Amino acid sequence: MLLDRVMAHAEHPVHTALEIGAGTGKATRLFAQQVAVVTAIDPDAAMLxxxxxxxxxxxxTEQAAFEELRLDETYGLVxxxxxxxxxxxxxxxxxxxxxxxxxxxxxxxxxxLRPADPAVEEAVRTVRAPFLDSDEIPSPDGTPPEHALQWPGTELQQSPWFTDVRQSVIERRYALSASDYxxxxxxxxxxxxLAPGQRAELFRRIGRxxxxxxxxxxxxxxxxxRRRHEPKELSSKAKPTS
Known part of the structure; x- marks a missing residue:
């Protein structure tokens, strides 16, 4: 479902894709099923x-952060x-x-990714509390969680280079072993x-x-x-006459 929604948003068939922060490649494997050429970047050599x-x-694959990537190639999907x-x-x-x-x-x-059982979730929260107030990623632009449109949709709507911004939720439920979690x-x-010692101790407590x-x-x-063919401020101006 995720793959279908992404591919349907393009104006043309997607033959090339760039993945930012690919990590160990879970998403890479999914997109490589339909995209002929996938380039996966990550700054961590061990991850790659x-x-x-x-x-x-x-x-x-290329070992690089997003900010370091060469700008000499374009992709049908990023x-x-x-x-x-x-x-x-x-x-x-x-x-x-x-x-x-x-x-x-x-x-x-x-x-x-949260435990579906409220008792398990509460137990994890309790042992986590001395180390972390929360393990959720705060919105990078400060958008409150109750707002209908969340980041990065909020920033994409303001960008002159992108249009047809959409947000959707795909429900998933599955089981993990304790070690995989x-x-x-x-x-x-x-x-x-966290400091390595703190992290190890916290994981021991969560595991218990x-x-x-x-x-x-x-x-x-x-x-x-979707990437505009030209930025909004240019597309709204009259074309110069010869």
Whole structure:
């Protein structure tokens, strides 16, 4: 469903895609099913090494942050799976516009992964409290959680380079082993920035309150936008006559 929604948003068939912050390649594997050439970038060499073990041989990889990427190629699709908040705000959308081909698509998707059982969620929250007030990622532009349109849709609506901004939610439920759930937590920025000793102790405490199999709520919020053929301020002006 996620893949279909992204592909349907493009004006033309998508043959090339760029993934920002690909990590170990979970989203890469999904998009490589339909996109002929996927380029996955990540600043972490270890992440990319793990990604290469699991993706088709045709997937290209490059060790780079979004801000370091060369701007000598454009793509029919640029997407970020729970990684856009790591990019620098200044110049984010003008740089994105240089990477997305006119008529092509930008997509950002992700969402919190929570235990579906309220008792398990409360137990995790209780042992987490001495270390973290919350493990949720705050909105990078300060949009309150009760607003209908969330970030990055809020910024995309203001960008002169993007149009047809859409937000949708894809409901997901599945089970994880306790160890896989802890592995997921280790990728979340709130845990990632803890001191190694604190992080190890927190994971030990969380592991003690988890059942062997954790039923999860994993809804995905998807933001889509299409790259304009020219920026809004130019397209609204009359063309000069010869």
């Amino acid at each position: 090494a793990e990604l290469r073990k699991h993706v088709p041989a045709g997937v290209r 997407y970020a799976a729970a990684s856009l908040h790591w990019t620098q705000p200044e110049g984010r959308w003008s740089r994105m516009a240089q990477l997305v081909r006119p008529g092509g698509v930008f997509a950002s998707f992700g969402g919190p 802890l592995g997921h937590l280790s990728t979340i920025s709130a845990y990632f920035v 309150v988890l059942p062997d199999v954790v039923e999860m709520e994993a809804d995905i919020t998807l933001h889509l936008a």
